[in-house]
Amino acid sequence: MSNGIPLTDDDRWDWLETLREKAVKELEGGAQGCVVTCSALKRRYRDVIRKAGQEADDVVVRFVYLRANEALLLQRVRHRQATTNHFMKDDMVKSQFRALEEPDLTETDVIPVDVSGTLQQVQSAALDRVKGVIREQ
């Protein structure tokens, strides 16, 4: 990625499984909940994470989809590039959007949150939405 080469499906499977296994281990160790951050761009990647809920009755998987348009995210990645030496440069944003399969209404475990506001606005909107979903369960 630092050379501007997007990852492939094959590059990503093990990573997604590792994330799922780490999260399940946290819960098995007594954690009440666990948040992992991950791009999970395609539906079949999200399905890898979903498996945690299918394999254990007491594990509930929910996705918070941090949603914004390409122009805004390009601007943020450019700003990151100018201020840090992060490996992921702005030339990756286009391929990320090409790979993205936006969750549709059939993915009922997805909570979309608009991230075009400030960090505080995003944090508070995400918390409100997640708390609302937990209350409904």
Ligand SMILES: Nc1ncnc2c1ncn2[C@@H]1O[C@H](COP(=O)(O)OP(=O)(O)O)[C@@H](O)[C@H]1O
């Ligand atoms: N709401 C926001 N307002 C301004 N900048 C943001 C906001 N959310 C994220 N950023 C910045 O955008 C960049 C990419 O965000 P990040 O969450 O790290 O994305 P990813 O992990 O998907 O690459 C980071 O530099 C981050 O600080």
Ligand SMILES: O=C(O)[C@H](O)[C@@H](O)[C@H](O)[C@H](O)COP(=O)(O)O
């Ligand atoms: O293509 C992918 O599978 C993902 O985009 C993944 O590679 C990750 O999101 C980037 O590495 C960004 O890393 P940061 O979260 O550090 O920006």
